[in-house]
Amino acid sequence: MDMADDAIGLLEKLDIETAHVAGHSMGGMIAQLVAIRRPDMVRTLTLLATAPSHTFDETYQPPEVLEFFMNDVAGMYKKLALPSMLMPLTRKKMIKLIKVFFGLMDGDFTTPHGEEMLDQYVNAYNSDGRKFNITSWQGMAIAASKSRADELKKLNIPTLVVHGDKDKVLDFANGEALAGLIPNTKLITIKVGGHMFPLIDTYNDEYIDDMINHLQTTD
Incomplete structure (x- = not known):
């Protein structure tokens, strides 16, 4: 996706050498590509309700x-x-x-x-x-995007995956797959959480503290 290159270009333009990179859904796919293309720029990776491949991949979708x-x-x-x-x-x-x-x-x-x-x-x-x-x-x-599974296996970046077990857009199997593909990854399951759980405050207690701790692992 060109948007991954846009994100990398913005960081370079702002003289930001490393950053905590996070993304939800399609944003999580972009975040994966940023980490794959420029792992030296990514301090931690946080992936919420996203997938290692596109929506129509039969591997992870029921x-x-x-x-x-x-x-x-x-x-x-x-x-x-x-x-x-x-x-x-x-x-x-x-x-x-x-x-x-x-x-x-x-x-x-x-x-x-x-x-x-x-x-x-x-x-x-x-x-x-x-x-x-x-x-x-x-x-x-x-x-139009391609599977990132093989490239994700090569990452060496502290990664947090957060996924709702009732996600009907990108099935929970996608979160499990990401956690299995990327080394050094922690998976948090949002109970009864749908695809847009980050927008619902009642789920905050299930992952916000873990996310903060995750971001502090490299500080």
């Missing part, structure tokens, strides 16, 4: 997740004409996405985060010209 992406998401990616990429999200579409990304399985959204979160996300995506094209382009970038 059949039901692959079916969702291939039928629902991939179908959307094929509609590359600008008008279709700028369609606003409907409440029905957002409900489906929140179920997947946040791991909320209550169809009526009677969870503590339910209706309020739904309204916030529908409004955010449909305001100020910010439409669903953002997610579409991001997904295409991920789908």
